[in-house]
Amino acid sequence: MSTSAKPTVDKQSTNAYRAMLGVEKALTQGSIEKPLRELIHLRVSQINGCAFCIDMHWKDARAAGESEQRLYGLSAWRESPYYSERERAGLLLAEELTRVADRSIPEEVHEAARESFNDQEISDLAWTVSAINAWNRVNIALRTVPGNYQPPGAPKN
Template sequence: MTDESTVPAPALRISLREHAPEFYRPLLDAARAAAAGLADPLLAELVNLRASQINGCAYCLDSHASGARAHGEREHRLDTLAAWRETPYFTARERAALALTESVTLVAGTRVPDGVFAEAAKHFPEAELAHLIGLISMINALNRVGVASRLTPAPKG
């Protein structure tokens, strides 16, 4: 087993924060605005974390797992989020949000089925549902920026 502190992180390819701030800052602002439109900040972190798991964005995984913990999320739920359907740990509202997250994240293959959308609409008023879709869209954009630029989390000591 390798000590993770000795394994160098892949080099950052490009910093959008530095080289395209007029794009990057509004993207972050849109993500924050979408999250603020949800009644539950923990749910926003779970949505961000699940999309980031699917997309493999290390920076976003680290950031949103930390954010979820800061909002009181329990470790066993974080540990099983990738298999949320097979656990009893998530509420019907969270399940609807996670199903929508997966469907929108994988939109090229799913086309967001009517049933997935209808289930989310049962649990979220229209304004909150609109913010949820916005949040899912923004985290997917941020995941793509993070993966393409090789944005990595800061080392933890």
């Protein structure tokens, strides 16, 4: 397949793509605030090495008002002072769920999540993490090229 004929996520498997968009829409109406969802999207994408999703969610986070400092520090969030306890608990759970195939999730991770999130929020977090992991895998499989994504409403370059 030539580089110009690569499939794109929105053109291949359109029914599955529309279903995933439905999941995303439901999550935007859920209990997890947009800034935390974007941090989770970006951190999980970093772990999975999805260049397209890293590019997309960095831009989305910036468009939503996230600071460069917090984005640059995200891969070292444990050592960085600019994340709240709630964000730390969400990032910890997101990382553990992303790596669940490698090990079981320690009870202290569940305890930390329960200290910062109610049952509905934990469920919404689990769905948020699951969705971005799915998007990462599809974009990696289809070799989606990063760089051209622009957040909705952003001026065209």
